[in-house]
Amino acid sequence: MGWTFLLLLAGLVIAAIAGFFAYGEFTAPGPLAEDKVFMVAPGQSVTEIGEVLQQNGIVSNGRIFALMAQATGQRARLKAGEYAFPKGATMAEVMALLASGKAVTYKISIPEGFTSQMAVDRVNANEVLTGDPAAVPPEGSILPDTYVFRRGMTRQKLVADMQAAQAKLLAELWAARKPVPVIETPEQAVTLASIVEKETAEADERPVIASVFINRLEKGMRLQSDPTIIYGIVGGKGRLDRPLTRADIDTATPYNTYRIKGLPPGPIANPGRAALEAVLNPEDTDKLYFVADGTGGHAFAATLEEHNRNVKNWRQIAGNAAAAAAADEGEADASAAPTPDATPPAAATPVPAPPGGNAAEAPLADVAPAPDGPAAQPPAAETAAPEPPPAAAEPAPAPTVVAVVPKPQAKPPQPVAAKPAAVALKPGTVLTIDGQATVIPRLRP
Template identity: 55%
Template sequence: MFFRRSKTPAPETTAQDPTDEPALPQRLSPRSPGEAIKPTVAPPPPEKPERERSGLVGLISGALTFAVVIAIAAMIGITLFQRQVREPGPLAADKVVVIPTHSGTSEIAETLKREGVIDHTGLFEFAARFGGRPALRAGEYVFKAHASISDTLDTIATGRQVQHAITFPEGLTSEQIVTRLNDNDVLTGEINEIPPEGSLLPDTYKFERGATRQQIVNLMKAKQREVLNQIWLRRSADVPVRTPAEMVTLASIVEKETGRADERPRVAGVFINRLNKRMKLQSDPTIVYGLVGGRGTLGRGILRSEIDRPTPYNTYVIEGLPPGPIANPGRAALEAVANPSRTKDLYFVADGTGGHAFADSLEAHQRNVARWRAVEKSRQAPPDAVDKVEPGPDPATPGLSKLGPAGYITLTRIIAFPSCVAPGEPGRPSAVRAATVSAASPAARCAA
C-alpha cells in the first residue's frame, strides 16, 4: 500500500513573540512502519538559572582552601625540619663539653657550635624552644661522634652528665681524706672543718662537675653511719666493745695492721683475745698516731724512745683501747671486729709472703719470729729501700714506718730484741718488731 505525500505548501515564517509558548513540532506522517515505531527525540532540559553566591559561603570556602594549603606546607616543613635535626652532626669523635651555669639557649647553642658539636645555632635554638623537650641544664656532657641536633638536645635535657669518681682507701685519716678532696680540681668549695676521726667511710664516690667538697664529706659521714648501724646490730655478743664508737676505734687499729682482707678477722681476733685477757694491745700504728695525729705518717722509722713515750694513743703504754680511732676503717674491718675469728691467737708476725704467722703461745710465737728472721736474713734490701732514721737516743733501733696513701704499715728494718716476752716482765723489751722492705707488704711484726 502506498501513501501519497501531502503537497500542502510550507507555512510562512513569521516573527514570534518571545512571550509566546513555543510551537509544537508539526506531526509528519511516517514514511514506513519502522520509522513509526522509533521514539521521537525529547526536547533539551531548560537551563538552570544562575544564582548569586553568598558572601559568607565564599569566605568560608576561601578560608578552608587557605587552611589546606597551610597544612600541606606545614607538613612539608615539619618533615624537612625533623630530617635536618636528625642528620649526623659535624663532630668527628666523642667530646666532653662543659655548659656553663646560667647559660641560656642562645649561649648553649654558641658553646656547642664553638666546640664543633653543631653547625646551625638557629636550628638548634628552634628545636630547643619548640621541640617539646624539658629545659636544658648546665653541666658537663659527653657528646658522641656525629651526634645529631636531636641527640644533642636529648643529652642536655635529660641531664646525663659526666660522672667523676674519687677513691679513698681504707685506713686514711680524716686529715688525709680532706687533703685528697682539696687536691681534686673538679670539686668546688671549701671544707668547713676536719671531720672527726673514724666518722668517714672509705669508698669510691661518684659526683658531677660542680659538686662541692663538703657534699662529699657529708655523703661519707652518712654512709659511715648507715654501715656502722647495720654492722653493730649484727655483732657477736662475745665482742668486748660497749659502743659503736669503740668498735670503730678497734676497727681502725685492725685496718692499719693488715691490708689483707682474709687476715682482718684473725687480726681482730688477736686484739679481742688480748682485751679479754687484759693484755696491752701493743699496736705500733697507735704509737704513730699519738706522735703525729691526723698526718698519719712519720716519714721515718719509730725510735726506741718513742715506743716508751706516753701518749693517750700509745697502746704500749696505756691499757685497753685508745681514746678514739686512729684512722677511718672500711666496711671489712668493721665486719671483722663485729665478728672476729674464734681463735686463741695472741701474737702475729710477718711470714715472708706478705701475710702473718699467728700463734696462741709465746713459744710458738718465738719460733715464728725465728723463721721470719731467717727469711729477712736471706734478703738483701737495696739501700734506697730503707727509710731515713732521725737521730735519737737509740738510733740503732728504728722501728716501723708509715708509707703510702693507703695508710698501711710498711716496715723498713728489722729490730731484733733478745726475745718476745710476756707483758710486764721487768727489765726486758716488750716486743720483737720484724720488718720487710716491700712497700706493698702490710704490717709485719709481733704483738706481745
C-alpha cells in the same frame, strides 16, 4: 573568602616544607668533627641552650633545636650538666642526651687506712670539685671507698657523703654484730677496726688479728700495736718517714698502746668495711701474739713459747735477707774495682735491714707482756705494710773497699792480700811491694 583560603593553604604548604627541612636537619649528622665534652649551665632557657650548642659547634642550628624541643615535648626535660657529645651526633641525639641527664661522672678513691687529713687533702686537691676547701672531719668518720660525682659538686658535700656512708654502714654492721664484752659502743668498734686496718693488708688475716686484740683486752694485756705509736707521733698527718725506735716506744702519748691500757682515745685511721666486719664478727681463737712470717702475712701463737719460735723463724728470715742484700752489694763493688789509672769508687751505700731489725738484732716482738707488766716492753706484733718496720733499723755496715796495688812495668795488677779473705787497708797506709812504695789513696766522700 577565596583569597583567604588560598593564603591559608599557602601558609600550610610553606610550614610543611619548612618542617620537612627542619626535621631533616634535626635528624642529619651534626657538625662535631670529634667527641666533645661540654657543660650546659643550669638556669638556661631552651633558646639559650640552643644558642650555646650552636656556638660550640655541637648543633648546626640553635633555633631549630629550640623549636624541635618545643614540638617534641622535650623542652621541660632538658637538664643542665657536663655531657660527652659523640662525633657527628644528630640534633635529636643531642636533645635525647640532655633529656636523659646522663652527665659525665668522675671518681675519687679513698683507700682503706687513710687518715681523715689524708682523705680531705685528696678531696681538696681535686680540680673538678668546687667550693671552699673541706674541713677535716673526726678520725674514723669517713668510709674508704670509690665515690662518683659530677662536675659542680662541692668538696664539702662530697666529704659529707663519705661520712653519711660510714654512719650507715656502721649502723648496719653494729646491728648484726657478735656481742663482745670489751667492745661496748660503735665508737670503740671503729677504734679497734682502725688498728686492725693498719696492722695488715691481708683480708683473710683481719678477723684473726681482731681476735688477738680482743683476747688481749679481755685478759687485761696491753695491745702493744706499733701503728698506734706512729699515730701518736704524726697525729694522722702523713706517714712516719723513719723506722720506730726504742725511744718512740718509751715515749708516752695518749695513743701509745705500749704505755696505756685498753683502747686509745679514738681511731688512728678510717677503717674499711672488711676491718669493721672483722672486729664486729671476729674469729673465735685463743691467739695472743703475732709476728711477720716473711711472706707478707703473719704467724699467730697462743703461747709465749710458740710465739718465740715464730720470732726466731722471722729473725732467721730477716737475717738471711740482710745477708743476701749485703752479698749482692759486695758483688757489685767487686765488679767495679778500680784499675791502676781509675779513681777509687765512693763508699758503698748502706743496706737497710729488713723489717724487724737487722741480722744482729731481734725484732721487737720478742717477749710477751704480762697483764700488768712495765710499759716499755717489746711489742707483741710486727708492724704491717704500709707502715715502717717496728724495730729501729740499724743500717748494715757498708762493704769494705779493698784497694788493688799494681806491680811495676808490664806485670798485671795483683790484689794486696793473697788470702781468700779480703784485708781492709786504711787510707794513708804505705806498702812496699817488689821494692816500690805505694800509698793507699783516700776515698772520695
